[in-house]
Amino acid sequence: MVGKMDADAGMVRAYGDGLSQGQTGQLCKFIVNTTNAGSGALAVTIDGPSKVQLNCKEVAEGYEFTYTPMAPGDYMITIKYAGIAHVPGSPFKARITGQGKAAPWSEQSQVVVETVTKTSTTQKYASFPPEVASDASKVRTSGVGLQRAVLNSESMFNVDATGAGHNMLMVGILGPTIPCEEIRVRHVGGCQYTCSYICKERGDYVLVVKWGDQHVPGSPYRFQVQ
Structure with a gap:
């Protein structure tokens, strides 16, 4: 994989x-x-x-x-x-x-x-400052999984951090009473990622995508699972 x-x-x-x-x-x-x-x-x-x-x-x-x-x-x-x-x-x-x-x-x-x-x-050599600054505003997200999800089915979205500098991608999903049990983040090359998750309860969700400690454009996302 x-x-x-x-x-x-x-x-x-x-x-x-x-x-x-x-x-x-x-x-x-x-x-x-x-x-x-x-x-x-x-x-x-x-x-x-x-x-x-x-x-x-x-x-x-x-x-x-x-x-x-x-x-x-x-x-x-x-x-x-x-x-x-x-x-x-x-x-x-x-x-x-x-x-x-x-x-x-x-x-x-x-x-x-x-x-x-x-x-x-x-x-x-980690004490030396990185040559490329991080800029979360240059991160782009796409995919149906940012706006909606189906109960007990896998939902997906993509993150493109090309040109956003050197940092960590952090994804979190808060559900009505508990977070999603499992969120998968995969680097597919060139600072591009595919993310998937499964919602196991109905209600309102908040999806957070950060590049380092900064929200990417559009984050936090909000959607409802029926």
Whole structure:
């Protein structure tokens, strides 16, 4: 499959206090090291007593994830690489202590990143600024999946980041009560991507497409599943 040929989930390493412990109201952090693991879709999902704002930024050795839990309890952190393969140690369980009230159901947050190939050589020179600046306004999106979806059927859309500079594509979909269970992002070459997802409940959805930390033109998209 495109985007998976050189990806090896077994080479990915995840570490940091945020994978095992934390305090409510305080930022929790962990690193997913993709050095020598090839390029592929990196999907991080957090299920727990409160919904968290899951953020990601690229660092020298891979990607740094941060989240702030607002209720105490156990948070399950699932990290998959190359689509469906768990990285070593996944899923992780973070025990969060402190004050706060848990939701009556489990809340889920997810970030999917199309990674770039990192090696020990690229890590050594990662402190130098990129030659090409990122410009989310130059990203173009197309496809029916941006405006509508059919219940329990795959919906698709395309993202063209040609000329938008060097950054990460991040896609997220918020449903009426839970996010989509799975979002697939595939790099098909030349900074062009195909994205697919399946909605499993009726109601209003919000689809977010970001290039780095900036929304692309048109994002967030809103649609309804009947």
